[in-house]
Amino acid sequence: MKAPVRWLALLLAGAVVAAVGCSSHAPAGSYHAADISSIMPALSFHLIGPGGQPITQQFVRGKTTILYFGYTHCPDECPTTLARLTAALHMLGPAADEVHVLFVSVDPQRDSPAVLAQYAHYFAPQVEGASGTDAELTALTKRYRVAYRRDPPDAHGAYAVYHSSAVFVFDAEGRARLLVPDTETPTQLAQDLSTLSAG
């Protein structure tokens, strides 16, 4: 083996080790949530919104938008998450008027627009419910790389629904900005939303 090749080998090996090492020490940014600005696409969807009207991303354009998938029969996770989001909105005060929460139900059979509207407004006026056909829901969940699934109904017509816990935040221009983990407190989320609207 020629000497230059051996040196190059060592250099490359060192570079790979350094790259792996550095990636974990990169600054996390000023957000508590994960910054997804450069890795996820801008908000885009076709859904059935309040009143059974078809809506697109234009429905939430101009405000910071929080996107969350769930269903109204959800026993624990959805109400907990929506309560956390609502608590964060309360902390924002008047600035909360500049935030939209889009609660997308992956269970359109049970969650009619009327059911969704009632459920959503139970939390906060900023929360809007939406759903869509399976094709529309698949397109949106695929775009944001999250999973959802409904089991076939049992003898009583009951069925389980699986959905992601992801909370996505988009800025007023519809660009993807943050992915909020379920460990983030309402205080931290409120801080993140303030930082986002300030910058």
Add this chain to the structure above:
Amino acid sequence: MTLLRWLLPWDFSVTVLSCCLAFVLLYARGVYRSRHSGAAVPARWRQAVFYIGMLLIYIPLQTRYDYYAQHMFWMHRLQHFLLHDFASLLVALAFPWPMLGTGLPRAWHAALRRLWQSAPLRAIYAIVTQPLIAFTLFVGLIYLWLWPSVHFRAMLSLREYKCMNWSVAVDGLLFWSLILDPRSKAQGAAMYLGPRILLALLTMVPETIIGAYLSLHQGVVYTVYDVCGRLWPVDAVTDQQLGGLIVWIPASMMCSFAALIVLRRWMYHDELVRRAGRPLAAAGATPTGPFAAVARPAAPLPATVAAVTRTSMDLSVLAGEP
């Protein structure tokens, strides 16, 4: 309809489809042309291994399996086991490169050969087949994509996800082609047989370490699957342990499998030299035994031995026999 739903790609990629199709068609054409021109044709098992390998590269990338791999950690590890360890090993074992060349239109083949002989490409080839670099790339890619922050991004960004799958598949082909190259060093292979066995066995060590860590660790390392949702209710730690076991056992098993293949070839080659009537008395001057071919590659062999060795190895390149 259900079958079609399973077979259709989750994320259709023109690049994956055209690369897989081009490989299969060029190989089939290469075999066809060789047969009709009276040239040596790869053994049937080698052809079979090539097609199976290509299928096992295509399936995890371009069927609904990819959807499952995006949402369950162990299914993601199984996908990488196929791309990085198993399917790419099968394709490399078939050593399809000469047949792919024959399958090309003649002018393209000649142009490709000229390009291949050009200094920059030779230099790149020399670097990536340098054992330490090949080892670092192979193991480094496993560690890089399993690094929690890198993994998190890769599972969220479609671009990085594609980059991840491409990198492990291409590196798998490169690494196993280096280890399982049917040619001898004198015929253009990058490594002697002995170091290849060592390299394959050495690769097992870091694979075992990370596999064992993930199989035995009790905390959740990869939170992205919790965030994006699993497809059925599997405990996060169980999912992670299953994924770890796939890295630990089958993936490192492929390394020992490759080492055994090379070992067999080494002994077979040695046996050929013996059968050719090489005088054992000369053993003092040029060592025999498994190390003969490696320790003294340039040692002068009796003419008959050299002829047998050369013929068998030349055929091995064309026909793909060890």
